[in-house]
Amino acid sequence: MSEIINKKLIKLNLESTDKNDVISELAQLIDDEGRLNSFEGYCTNVREREDMSTTGIGFGIAIPHGKCIDVKEATVAFGRKEEGIDWQSLDGEPAKIIFLIAVPNETESNLHLKILAALSRKLMDEEFREELIKTQNEDQVLKILTDIFDSVEK
Amino acid sequence: MMNVVAATACPSGVAHTYMSAEALERAFKKAGHNIKVETQGSIGIENQLTDEDIANADFVILTKDMGIKNEERFAGKKIVRIFIGDAIKKADAIVKKLESHLEK
Numbered sequence: 083m084s085e086i087i088n089k090k091l092i093k094l095n096l097e098s099t100d101k102n103d104v105i106s107e108l109a110q111l112i113d114d115e116g117r118l119n120s121f122e123g124y125c126t127n128v129r130e131r132e133d134m135s136t137t138g139i140g141f142g143i144a145i146p147h148g149k150c151i152d153v154k155e156a157t158v159a160f161g162r163k164e165e166g167i168d169w170q171s172l173d174g175e176p177a178k179i180i181f182l183i184a185v186p187n188e189t190e191s192n193l194h195l196k197i198l199a200a201l202s203r204k205l206m207d208e209e210f211r212e213e214l215i216k217t218q219n220e221d222q223v224l225k226i227l228t229d230i231f232d233s234v235e236k
Numbered sequence: 237m238m239n240v241v242a243a244t245a246c247p248s249g250v251a252h253t254y255m256s257a258e259a260l261e262r263a264f265k266k267a268g269h270n271i272k273v274e275t276q277g278s279i280g281i282e283n284q285l286t287d288e289d290i291a292n293a294d295f296v297i298l299t300k301d302m303g304i305k306n307e308e309r310f311a312g313k314k315i316v317r318i319f320i321g322d323a324i325k326k327a328d329a330i331v332k333k334l335e336s337h338l339e340k
Contacts (some may be wrong), residue, residue: 131248139325149278151246156315172325183250183251185278195250195278195279199251199253199277202251203257206262
């Protein structure tokens, strides 16, 4: 089982300027790592989820996600956009940090789901969010996220 | 001090279930109350509420974005139904609202 995130899945300066393009841009990173069966299928699933209700949770954070057969293994891609992206967030603030989450329909292990649960909980911590917004490079982001993921009981 | 139990669930069971649980725990504990939150997510049911937890609770908070499993456990209790988004964004306001209800 490979790590849920790696350096190639982190992009600190997203090029996209709208929600749809951000989803594609981050999904491309996941696809480049060979973790999707269908790029289009996965993106459609993520957008359908967005259409149900926004995943912009406020605090400048969005967590678009898709759980479907188009995903090979659970993965998180991390993107940041200083100017922010309109995500119809709960508090109306643009999203500056975007976690794109990919989960296969059926997982052999619960570990990845536990990791995502831990990440979700951690996002409620203001200091943690500040830390993510201030990071200077991909290595720092990776370190912060890996520390959380490693703390999950295996 | 209030005793509160809650159960959270969201359609994909991946993220919001846990965010809302965390947000409620943080807000109620910060205000000096007891809270236990059961999560009904993709991992299954965690931190399951016991009969004793429920019996001792002044309020039961349930998210209403999708059905909560075994809801019959809460029959006869004061049930507050909230949207997950409100738990995440307005947990402090939920605490205050319940505090004012308790005083009455």
